Amino acid sequence: MIQLTATPTSALADEPIHIQATGLHPLQMVVFVASLKDEKENLFHSQAFYRADEAGEVDLERDPALGGDYVGVHPMGLFWSMKPKKILSRLSKQDVINSPFRVQLELYNSDDLQLRTPLAAPKASQTVERWYAAPGVTRTQVQEGRIRGALFLPPGDGPFPGVLDLFGGGGGLMESRASLLASHGFASLALAYFGYADLPPQLEKVDLDYFEEAANFLLSHPKVLGPGIGIVSTCKGAEIGLSMAIHLKQITAAVLINGPNFIFTQPHEYHGQVFQGVPIALHSVSTNALGLIEFRNSFGNPQAEGNRHVLLPIEKSQAHFLFIVGEADKTMNSKANAEGAIEQLMSHGKNNWTLLSYPGAGHLIEPCYAPLCSGSWCLNLPMLWGGEVIPHAMAQEHSWKEIQKFLRQHLTPGQPSLL
Known part of the structure; x- marks a missing residue:
């Protein structure tokens, strides 16, 4: 069974997230996609291609991205490589206390994902919360x-x-x-x-x-x-x-x-x-x-x-x-x-x-x-x-x-x- 895990699922926006995928075929090519909408409904998104290891696993702290919005070992690359769908938009949190940004992480088979065409169903997904204020602030x-x-x-x-x-x-x-x-x-x-x-x-x-x-x-x-x-x-x-x-x-x-x-x-x-x-x-x-x-x-x-x-x-x-x-x-x-x-x-x-x-x-x-x-x-x-x-x-x-x-x-x- 294919699983996508992100730990922790709720954290401050300046804290790292550990992202892994398991249950893949050995050496399978996959695409990780991250997306969020800001408070004005502007969409920001990123994607990166990875190859699973012999055990059918991908660990973003260990494995290099082979293409997409960045290349190399970058555990948080899906977050900092996001681009706005609407040109000249800047990601900026308005309500910093009451609500987080919710980042949708999705995993696709690379063959299922074609740019500029409707996305196939993801093989796995996970939502993470990115807060701008710690509890008690x-x-x-x-x-x-x-x-x-x-x-x-x-x-x-x-x-x-x-x-x-x-x-x-x-x-x-x-x-x-x-x-x-x-x-x-x-x-x-x-x-x-x-x-x-x-x-x-x-x-x-x-x-x-x-x-x-x-x-x-x-x-x-x-x-x-x-x-x-x-x-x-x-x-x-x-x-x-x-x-x-x-x-x-x-x-x-x-x-x-x-x-x-x-x-x-x-x-x-x-x-x-x-x-x-x-x-x-x-x-x-x-x-x-x-x-x-x-x-x-x-x-x-x-x-x-x-x-x-x-x-x-x-x-x-x-x-x-x-x-x-x-x-x-x-x-x-x-x-x-x-x-x-x-x-x-x-x-x-x-x-x-x-x-x-x-x-x-x-x-x-x-x-x-x-x-x-x-x-x-x-x-x-x-x-x-x-x-x-x-x-x-x-x-x-x-x-x-x-x-x-x-x-x-x-x-x-x-x-x-x-x-």
């Missing part, structure tokens, strides 16, 4: 003063290390990373800063006083461990995170994912002082063969001698920095930006930084096992984010562990790491 809607967001707390009395979670220039509120951080012991505030609730619909300026309010709100919570907090930030959020780390003593650890070391487009303002940004050079914006927009070369060269005045003065910060770079980022020259920031630190005798630079990884480096999103709609623009499927997946798996280690090291000094 709580979510509280935050509407405190000007602050808008969602606070996630781990179960227990704490106190827990505090983290502000910031995403990029698409606006709104993304909660999936903050809820996973809370699942691993961090008090996490997913912070919106435009395009959400009663916040401005567009980002006209970066008001650092707003972000200081959020930092103080988080630090004042009785379950948050002081004296400082961390930031995990991506793209525009990483620009803001760097600026916060420079101006706010509350920030002691900053994770900056594919961000700039300069202000771009919107000015920053702090206590009435305005810091101007670099405008986008529209003539340098390019598109690929599919018409997706690439901004990578549209900021000129902020590192050049004549442009030094636009660089954020990172050397003034007392925080520790973790730079995470996707070398195949098509939105920013993230590697040059991180290296420029590190050069500034080193020229002032500082060593408060770590750099993780990943060849083949794109702009949207997310918690592990998330599918690569190489392009999607952002602010009504078809954006090219970049990345290659396997290197990007490896970058996400490695960096997600390193982010947690880094935050624990600098927010809970002297305490043993749980990783």
